[in-house]
Amino acid sequence: EPEVTQTPSHQVTQMGQEVILRCVPISNHLYFYWYRQILGQKVEFLVSFYNNEISEKSEIFDDQFSVERPDGSNFTLKIRSTKLEDSAMYFCASSERGSDSPLHFGNGTRLTVT
Amino acid sequence: RKEVEQDPGPFNVPEGATVAFNCTYSNSASQSFFWYRQDCRKEPKLLMSVYSSGNEDGRFTAQLNRASQYISLLIRDSKLSDSATYLCVVNKISGGGADGLTFGKGTHLIIQP
Numbered sequence: 001e002p003e004v005t006q007t008p009s010h011q012v013t014q015m016g017q018e019v020i021l022r023c024v025p026i027s028n029h030l031y032f033y034w035y036r037q038i039l040g041q042k043v044e045f046l047v048s049f050y051n052n053e054i055s056e057k058s059e060i061f062d063d064q065f066s067v068e069r070p071d072g073s074n075f076t077l078k079i080r081s082t083k084l085e086d087s088a089m090y091f092c093a094s095s096e097r098g099s100d101s102p103l104h105f106g107n108g109t110r111l112t113v114t
Numbered sequence: 115r116k117e118v119e120q121d122p123g124p125f126n127v128p129e130g131a132t133v134a135f136n137c138t139y140s141n142s143a144s145q146s147f148f149w150y151r152q153d154c155r156k157e158p159k160l161l162m163s164v165y166s167s168g169n170e171d172g173r174f175t176a177q178l179n180r181a182s183q184y185i186s187l188l189i190r191d192s193k194l195s196d197s198a199t200y201l202c203v204v205n206k207i208s209g210g211g212a213d214g215l216t217f218g219k220g221t222h223l224i225i226q227p
């Protein structure tokens with residue numbers, strides 16, 4: 001069964017550094033998403049991406065965050081200057097038809113900001 | 115009112131028992147509803163979509179009550195492997211599109227041998 005893959009599985013960085021989290025969505029999916037989950041809290045929506053542009057973003061997704069689809073397969077999340085509170089599990093997801101259809105999640109990148 | 119509200123539990127249930135979870139949502143325009151399960155420190159995985167007429171998948175039954183903005187999940191003949199956190203998930207607006215899904219905090223289920 002096709003799956004969403006994310007790298008790295010764990011990233012440790014110092015406060016103020018830039019990080020790039022990478023994702024390869026399922027190949028025939030058109031909608032891509034980033035979510036995050038702080039330890040012990042709920043899964044929170046960050047951003048959705050369709051047709052090579054951001055469709056929607058949450059209040060969490062401020063100017064420090066950006067997304068890109070640099071080629072036909074990768075989908076990246078960049079955090080420009082990490083803060084301690086950015087420490088979380090970041091999940092990439094993709095779907096065929098947007099939010100009417102189920103999301104398929106990658107197994108996540110655990111980001112630790114020290 | 116929280117967007118998606120669930121009883122966090124934990125629900126401690128003996129193996130073989132039937133257990134039910136409920137969820138309420140605040141956005142009356144929501145049109146898509148799902149139950150996901152999440153194991154500790156893993157990604158959410160789709161358990162089932164929830165349809166207006168109610169639907170069943172093996173031991174799992176989901177119901178939707180639009181008037182009360184209420185979703186339920188019933189698990190029959192529970193197995194040890196059903197131990198997980200069950201997430202109620204709702205989309206924000208109707209008609210698809212790339213709007214994000216809203217997750218509840220989840221209900222933690224522990225099946226005891």
